[in-house]
Amino acid sequence: MNYQQIIVGQGLAGSLLAHQLIKLNQQVLVIDNGNVHSSSRIAAGMFTPISGKRMVKSWMVDTLYPEVIATYKELENLLDVQFLNDMNIQMSFASIKEQNDFYSALNDKINKYVITETTPHQGLNAPFGAVEITHSGWLNTLLFTEAFKKYLINLNSFLQEQFDFSTLTYQNHKWHYKNHTANSVVFCQGYQNKNNPYFKHIPVIDNKGDVFKIKTTALNNQKIYKRGAYAVNLFDDVFKVGATYKWDNDDTTPTPQGYAELKDKTDVLIDGSYEVLEHVVGIRPTTKDRRPILGKHEQEQNMYLYNGLGSKGVLIAPYFSKIMADFILNNTVIDNEISTNRF
Ligand SMILES: Cc1cc2nc3c(=O)[nH]c(=O)nc-3n(C[C@H](O)[C@H](O)[C@H](O)COP(=O)(O)OP(=O)(O)OC[C@H]3O[C@@H](n4cnc5c(N)ncnc54)[C@H](O)[C@@H]3O)c2cc1C
Incomplete structure (x- = not known):
């Protein structure tokens, strides 16, 4: 089948990015191996405006918090499941x-x-x-990722398998993966990025x-x-x-x-x-500087990385998934101040 994007990984990063792209009328294929130790399946999912031992204001919280509430409520309506606990x-x-x-x-x-x-x-x-x-509050991340997976399956947009890098090729301006093609590939693999031959040099x-x-x-x-x-x-x-x-x-x-x-x-x-x-x-x-990673491969065409959500994925992912979707579709410049820039 033909897609606009193949997304590898269906944790918070892959799910929220897929959501933003689908809202922008993109056809996506999300591939996930169902690893039960993925951060998004284990997390408590808390978000708070002040954190750390010294109780300082969380980075960018005034921008991130409204997106947290708006995005997860929108997803609750879309998926008809309650997973946001605003408390x-x-x-x-x-x-x-x-x-x-x-x-x-x-x-x-x-x-x-x-x-x-x-x-x-x-x-x-x-x-x-x-x-x-x-x-503050917490997101039931397991309920959310399971509900979002069902939604993707209904859209014919989900494959449960280990992504096989050896079958990925770029020909005629398209990425080919088994019998699927896509304009771009986005890797959202969490800590398993270390096994990615294209991006393993990026320190997660x-x-x-x-x-x-x-x-x-x-x-x-x-x-x-x-x-x-x-x-x-x-x-x-x-x-x-x-x-x-x-x-x-x-x-x-x-x-x-x-x-x-x-x-x-x-x-x-x-x-x-x-x-x-x-x-x-x-x-x-x-990541070392506690910033998420949003980037594009320096040599490979239309190949992206979205990772580094750290210990605050619930707070960070709604806003940054919008930025990432815009970057993929419109090549918007990402401010070095808000993303780890090692590309
Ligand atoms: C104990 C713990 C507590 C936490 N508590 C909180 C909290 O309270 N609040 C908060 O905001 N955050 C918390 N976090 C952090 C949060 O879980 C992460 O920020 C976030 O879930 C990361 O999401 P991700 O999508 O980047 O990565 P992941 O959740 O790791 O998702 C990556 C996905 O890619 C898949 N994948 C990887 N490689 C392949 C491949 N080759 N083929 C197919 N699939 C692949 C994996 O199976 C996985 O499903 C916690 C984390 C832990 C471990």
């Missing part, structure tokens, strides 16, 4: 020092995102008090994260609860709790060390009993 983060302090540091860091840039008068939920371990972060840095699925009655579905680790409610008394951060590690086997580290964090987060139902790991595709 505050109730965050408790780990110490008096952390509480003091937080209040002294409050300034005009972040004041509007913080509710200081808050009574912590009793199941949140909060001996030093808590605050609430507004303009592995960052491994452990996540639990737990059962507890100590928390509820009203808020995201955070104290170092965070918990989001999946359904009934079942929560996703994350995460750990390990650099340069792409081993997707859960380890006893990962379990112990996350267990310690969960013990600090929850004031109550819980049962660990599942322990999984995923690999974040990060």
